[in-house]
Each structure stands twice: as structure tokens, then as C-alpha cells.
Amino acid sequence: MTHLLIIGGSDAGISAALRAKELDATVDVTIVVADSYPNFSICGIPFYLSGEVPDWRNLAHRTSEEITQTGINLLLNHKALSIDAEQKKVKVVNAENQEKWLTYDKLIIGTGAVPVQPTIDGLNLPGVFLLHSMADSFAVYQHLTTEQPQSAVIIGDGYIGLEMADALNHRRMSVTVVGRSPSVMRTVDASIGNLIAAKLGSRRVEVASSVEVNAIQQVGQQLVVSGTNNFHKNTDMVIVAVGVRPLTDLAESAGLKTGLRGAIQVNRKMETNVPNIYAAGDCVETLHRLINEYIYLPLGTTAHKQGRIAGENAVGGDRQFAGSLGTQVVKIFDMAVSRTGLRDSEAQNAGFKPLTVEFETWDHKVYYPGAKKLHILVTGDSQTGRLLGAQIAGHYQGEVAKRIDIFASAIFHNMKVEEISELDLSYTPPLSSPWDPVQMAAQAWVKHQSNQFAITNSQFAIKISGSGRAN
């Protein structure tokens, strides 16, 4: 009997276990889980803290019982301490500090990521929280319900910071979001960042951009957050959400090669440099499909894919990871913000000659009630015409999320921008136009590509607004 040992009970680890068991019911699968919350949707934490998900148990993708019913063994509240790759065994310790060795034929590491701790004085003060694990979220929930804070400063304007702004606003708290970049959410272009900022403002969330927070101090019953650009803000609580870093101490101790930001290096089969050890999820470097290079890009979708592949290969499969395009979407109040592929600046860095065209139109024929404005950026290579990336922002009911997926599918297949008009997409007046907005935006890009020699300086950000039609 093959013994498959998996370290990590979140997206990558559980996906790997389920896939292995699905393909080979005889394999013995054990997952070492550091806490007692395997297979939780940590992406759902903001909605638990907002009150929209009343019971944290509902955040489980599956219950422990559902997992063990498939024949998978869960070793909850066990921390992996070291890996002996020669002897193919892993030392684990339980909550009572009892150690033991587990042997394996194949090992999958899915230890995930941990929040980045910025160098800010006062991070350990009461009322200051980092947010990543279920335990973190219980601490925040406890604080919210017992201390009843009226205000919060959120350090970090990435998607978790913005979801938390929405969540705490939902609790009727006064919220301030502080970010280092000149515009909100630096993973999208400034024009979309400005739309997000306007949305936050309309819900009375304060936004402070270009601010580097350097200290949090206790002053009486309150905290004072201070930063560059003369930023000072009194608040009842602080949430720090400035990104994550891969958790790979264990992997490094076992001799696994690491790279960018310390993430484990893997090949497309999710194999590490050490025989019989695979790794997947937020702890690994991820292949970017478009540039064909490894980057650090932790996303739940990617962790599921990579885990599934590691699980398949660990039981004798021969599956390769197709690569990520960094496709993502976040909902902030009633606005969805999405991206896939490369932005203009990223495309330049990757050696392309990008042209980016901004386009605004309606999600469906404007004569039918309820049309929502979509703001679309298309980035393509001005020389080859290849589609490189897209960003869409607009009301979430404008099918923003699945429209970015049309672009993502197009990039997956190396389409040219011009070829997007060839896609046979669905239409009815209440839901689209005869040319879908993604096709109108692509046509606007093509028009500007053919005029590009008339464009003088930067090729970026030619804005075409409002016609909402294409021929």
C-alpha cells in the first residue's frame, strides 16, 4: 500500500488528498493539519467578520467528517517539525507536545503562506490584528463583539484590506484604509484604483494613499496610527493586511530548493528537487503561463489546481500544471474588480511592447432596465497584436467576474486581441450586446493599434467612453 503524506490542510493539501483518493482508493492518505480547521475557505473570513456569514463553521468547504468519510486520515492539531527525506519520514508534534515520526512513500507539502509583518512599531498592541488563519479571525471576531470598536484603520489596500473595509463598514464602523501606493489596490491600474477609491468614499470609507505607516501607539483608550505624509489617525482597532509570504521553513530544512521570496521551487508536475516530495499552493513558486516564468502569485484557485496535480502525480499520474494567469476578482461593496494576465507596466517589464486601451460601455443594451457601466482595460502587444491582459471594474451584477474569464480563456489560448471578435458569445438584450463588451473593448484596442503611429508619447491609457456600441 502506498503511503501518501500531506502537510497542510488548506486548499492545496485537501485538493491533493481528494484527487489521490479519487484516482486510487487503495492509497493510504494522511493529512497533517496544524490547527483543527481543515479545508476552510479562508477567503471567506471577511464575510464572517462582517456578519454576513453568521456561523464560522459554514466557511468550511467540507467538514472533517466529510473528508474522513472518503477514507482520508486527518491528523488535526499536529505541526510538522522536520522532514527526513533520506528515510522518507516526517516528525510531527501534537498539542500535548508529543512527537512522533510518520513515514511516507510520497510527500506533498502544502504549508501555505503567512501574513507579512511590516516593520511598524506597536504591532503587538492590543487591538492590532494580522489576519490570515481561522485563529486570527476568531481573535478579531472576539474583539469586535466584546469591545464593540467604533472605528478601524486598515493597513494595506490590497484585496483583503478592501474586503475588510467593506466588512467593517457593514458593521457600521468608521473605516480608514491606508495604502503605500498612489492609488488604491496596486494590482490594478490607477484608473481602476480611482474608481475603487470613489466607491469607498461613497460609502464613507476614508482612503489615505501614498502613506507608509511607521507606528501605532496606545493613547488612552485609543490607538494612534502614524505614517508618512503627515498621516495620523485615532482609531479603536487596527487590521494589518499587507500581503503574505510563503511558509517554507520546514521545506528549507529538508533541503528543498527555494526561490522568489523563499517559495519552494517546483516543476510543472509539482515535483520539488527532492525525490518523492511534491509541493503546491501558496508555499511554491508558480508558473506564469503567459511569460513562461516562475513568479510568486498566491491564489486559492491556483492552490486548488496545483494540489490536484500533485495528488494525481503522487499516485502515479503524469499531469502538468498549465500555468497561472493571475486571474482574480474582488467584490468591494457592489463593485467587482477583476484582472487577468499582464498590466501595461508588467508587460513592459516582460519585454513586450504593450498598448493599453481603456473602454467604457454598458453590460447590456442600455434600453433594457438596470444596465451597469463596465470599465475595461485591454492590454495587447502593439507589434504582434497578442492579447496580454485585461482589467474590468463595474457593478458585480454586470457579470464582471465571468467576463474577465473570457479574456482569461483567450490569453490561455494565445489569442490575438483582434481574434476576440471571432468568439461566439451569448447575447440577449438584458444580459449583453450583439458584440459583448469584451469584444467592443477588443475592437477599440485594434482600432488604436492601427492608429498607433499617431500616438505620440506613452501608448498607455487612451480612453474611449460611453458610446457603448461597436460595429
Place this chain on the structure above:
Amino acid sequence: MTHLLIIGGSDAGISAALRAKELDATVDVTIVVADSYPNFSICGIPFYLSGEVPDWRNLAHRTSEEITQTGINLLLNHKALSIDAEQKKVKVVNAENQEKWLTYDKLIIGTGAVPVQPTIDGLNLPGVFLLHSMADSFAVYQHLTTEQPQSAVIIGDGYIGLEMADALNHRRMSVTVVGRSPSVMRTVDASIGNLIAAKLGSRRVEVASSVEVNAIQQVGQQLVVSGTNNFHKNTDMVIVAVGVRPLTDLAESAGLKTGLRGAIQVNRKMETNVPNIYAAGDCVETLHRLINEYIYLPLGTTAHKQGRIAGENAVGGDRQFAGSLGTQVVKIFDMAVSRTGLRDSEAQNAGFKPLTVEFETWDHKVYYPGAKKLHILVTGDSQTGRLLGAQIAGHYQGEVAKRIDIFASAIFHNMKVEEISELDLSYTPPLSSPWDPVQMAAQAWVKHQSNQFAITNSQFAIKISGSGRAN
């Protein structure tokens, strides 16, 4: 100066004209329009008749002024009578019955389609309407507003019939939909047809299936609609919507080859068999991309694409039509019903060995409020694993329309069902799951493909319900 003459002022004709003018501003473009409503969104007629679009003028994609401002000449209320392909001229007649000849260098025919007139006695009775043109819709509107009918029978349960059921229900009329097939909307499978029927029932729209209507009679102030299966229904008005046929008398008179249902035969450049004459839209046979055969499949999206290509090629371009997949969506009350590619029965007819798997899940993580159930059918070739088609039904806010487009994009690129799991699709708990529902459905298909030898009789309709999760 090149003279481009276009017959038909709807989707194909206008798209052709705009594209030609965009590529070559010097070309002289004239469009012969049979009525005074060029570039109207006839797909929007049901929403005008429902009252949701209060002013019919808003159904115009563009006004006549916007079109002529681009330099395109509109010859409104002119009917093309004959084509002299030798002399390259077209005889037209205006509303005052004055004839004249128009010369051309290139001619594009976009005469569209007309409603099929079923063989039913009483079709000419007052209160009985066929619905296709703006003039038709004015007649219906007039009847609705002056006669104030309280009930309607709609003959035809295709998408126009169902949209009209929704529209007249919106006017608080008692509506009965009568269809020939055993389940509603025979362009989708019965399991989805049954969902539509249930939705109609929940809104008190009566559905009569497997009924062939053969007579409409005037009895007092009312009409009586009679058909097979002992169908008799008293009603205040009748709408007949049993499909369309290509309008190609003119083309045939000019010696253009026609094929299926009399539609004009074209190649992928939208050229007809007669030099310098192109055709596009609902009057032509359309290349189906997947089976690589010509079929009759009139859709507004296709008409736009074909018109654009005809316009480009007419001014010296060399563009080929990529083919249609029959992607379509219709909104019926709060339900969206969509399809792309081939259904199981169609795939069998095309020589594939289809396997179709039904799958139900939620549009997004069910812990987040407002999750909508999606009903997904995936059809793939059981031997090669190739994706052949998909159907999705569910609440329209479950991004049904753009989810079918993910399948459509996958078919466009000849993907295998299994490869859909490789697509990097967007996720956030309020809008999807780490595996998008389209990927979960694809995984369910793959699981059943590998088990297919265990499936005894028909390979169709293995239903997997409710788990809403995938690994």
C-alpha cells in the same frame, strides 16, 4: 471611388457598412432599407411590448443621423426588386412606387429572415399576430393598448415565444404558451425545458406541450385556438412565433445559389457564387465551427460578425468567418437559459459518441448570501474527451450568460472537457468557487467518462446534484 451597395438595414447590413467605412473612408456606401427603421434591435421588441422599454425609439442601436454622420447613405423605405449581376446594378422601388437602378462595384445582401407562417386556419383573423419587424411590433403594441386584451395564446415555445410570455405576463395578461415538442424550448434538453416550464408555472403562465395548433376561430369577442391532444383555448389575442426562414427571393432571382431552407450559400469570406456579391446574416447558411458544416442558424451575434467580415472584404480585405457555435442565451422572468455547441442528440447526428452529464451547483460559495442554483449539462465525446457542447440554466444573476461563454471559448479552441480545469478563472466567495461551476461540471463529466463502461444503456443524463463542490 468604390461603390458599395448594401441591401438590408438590420444587423448584417449596418455592420458591413460601418466596417467598410471604418477601413476605407473614401468608399461610397449606400444601404437600401425596406422600412424607416435601420439598425433596430429587433431582439428588443419583447421588452418594448412588455412596457419595460417605454419608447420604441430606444430600440435603435443607432439613430439614422448617427449612421449618416459616418458618411453612409441610407435609402429608407426602398425595396430592392431585382439584381442585374452582369451590369452590377440593383432595381429599387420607393414608397411612391417609383423605380430606379442603383449601380455597384460590390454588393452585400443582408435581407434577413421572415417569420415562418404555419399552416393554421385563421392566421389572418384580427387579434392574430406574427412578430418580426418593427411594423409588426407597432401593430401588436396598438392592439395591446387600444383593445386591452386580458389573455393571449402564444403559438411557439422557442425563445421569442417565451420572451413574449414574460412580456405579456408583465402586462398582467393571462398567457398560454403552446409548443409542438414534449418539453418547452426544443433547442435545449428536456431537463432544462422542464425547469423553464416550472418557472412559467410559478408565474402563472400556462404551458401546453406536444400540441400542434391547427385552427384559430373567432367566437364572439374571443378567439379560440385549437390543436392536437384536445387543445382548445379561448383567448383575446394570439401571437405566432414558430421560427423564421431566410428571405432570399431577390437573391435567387439574381442566380445566387441557395441551400438549406433556401438560405444563400456563402464561403468563409461571405462571398456568394456570383462575383462581387456578398451575403451575410439571417439570409445565409452559416458555418458551424465545430462540425465544419453549413447549417441554418440565424442569430443577431452571427449576423454582426458576418456583416463585419463582408464589409471588410468588400473593400479589399481578406477576412474569414470563424464559424458559429450557436451560442445563445434567453432571459425568462429571472431565469437565464443558455447553450453553446452541440446537444447530445445533435452530437450523435454529427457522428460523435457523446456523453452528457448533468450537474447542479451554486453560482458562488453557498455561505455567502444570495447563492443561485445553476443547472449545467456538459456534452463531450466519450472517446476523444473533446468538449462538444454545454447548456446552463439558472437565475440570471448567477452569471449564466457569461459562464456559457467560457464553454463557448473552450469549444472555439477545441478543448477537451478535462482541460477546462486548467483554465485560470476568477474567484471570490461572493461570485464563484475556487473551481468555477463550469469546472466542477467538467470534472463531473470526466469522472463519468472514466466510469462510462459501467453505464449501461443510454449514456445520457447522469444527474449529479447538490454537492456544489469539487476537488
